[in-house]
Amino acid sequence: MAFTKEDKIAIKVLRQEKGYNLRRFLKEFPNKQWTRSQLYRLLKKIDATSSVGRSKGSGRPKSARSIANIEALEELVLSQEGTPGTHRTQRQISREVGISRTSVQRIIEKDLNLKCFKKKRAQELTESNKITRLVRAQQLLKKYPKHMVDFIWFTDEKLFTVAPPINLQNDRLYSAQGTRKRQIPTNRLLRTRSTFSQSVMVSVGVSALGCTDLIFIEPGVKINGAYYRDVLLAQHLLPAIRDVSGEFFIFQQDSAPAHRARETVEFLQRFTPDLISPLLWPPNSPDLNPVDYKIWSVLQERVYRTRLQDVNHLKQRLVEEWREFSQDIVDRAVSEWRARLKACVAVDGGHFEHKLL
Secondary structure: OOOOHHHHHHHHHHHHHHOOOHHHHHHHOHHHOOOHHHHHHHHHHHHHHOOOOOOOOOOOOOOOOOHHHHHHHHHHHOOEOOEOOOOOOHHHHHHHHOOOHHHHHHHHHHHOOOOOOOOOOOOOOOHHHHHHHHHHHHHHHHHOOHHHHHHEEEEEEEEEEOOOOOOHHHOOOOOOOOOOHHHOOHHHHOOOOOOOOOEEEEEEEEEOOEEOOOEEEOOOOOOOHHHHHHHHHHHHHHHHHHHHHOOOOEEEOOOOHHHHOHHHHHHHHHHOOEEEOOOOOOOOOHHHOHHHHHHHHHHHHHHOOOOOOOHHHHHHHHHHHHHOOOHHHHHHHHHOHHHHHHHHHHOOOOOOHHHOO
């Protein structure tokens, strides 16, 4: 049985101050299950060095983590100055330097003291987009103080497919040693999906006061200005919002073509108490819409826990999960809105999500 750190300290004190020998240690501490050979080596070390710690340079000598390999990895793992994206992956470094990926990872973490961060997808922002985002985020913060945020209804549409989103990065298949890839059955090795999977478009409105039901858009319908106004808004979204909020609410929409059509804006100005118009909403900003930055991702993760058979099954799962969707999730997402606007302003309209705590 190995000695604990406390055991070693106690043995050292008793050896040096009380003169305990090997036999007395075994007699005084019968429950410790120390072996004679382990105790003998430790006492010998204490007598020789007055220490119970590992001596410098003891243990198995480094092989892969040599100075040459460390220097080589430092060149390969970091992008070269002025040329972003020139770094190598751990797999590429392993092949190029001739050491295992485990050794590559240890050098990166222990010798180079580097920490790995995973990249995330984000909307591409032009300089014009950034300026507009900055100005409009400032305007939204000024126009809608904290006490008014609960009355804002955030809306969005999303396309759900029967085939689930696939990330094969960590989807591995293990087989017995010596098995060749061609010997593995095709249905085990390949994860297939239809090129044109069945899909359904869904619209929803959420607020701290409550949420609308999921609104399914008829298959094959093109969401142009007329359909958005006459069907989605007039027949579904606005009546559902009034049922929850009464006659006062603030309606938000993004800058999709059907949303920013002149007739649509005029319609909303007539039939809503207050409107965050496309001229006020920051462009290319799913990171500022609670439905985009939280609600859809949570709903999607839950819906695809079940293998879907067809579009009717997809609709059924969407309805089931939305019925069970917690208002607490919506409340937390909405409560982040002003903090996200402030973060957008702090980076002059640029990307900010990686800076959020």
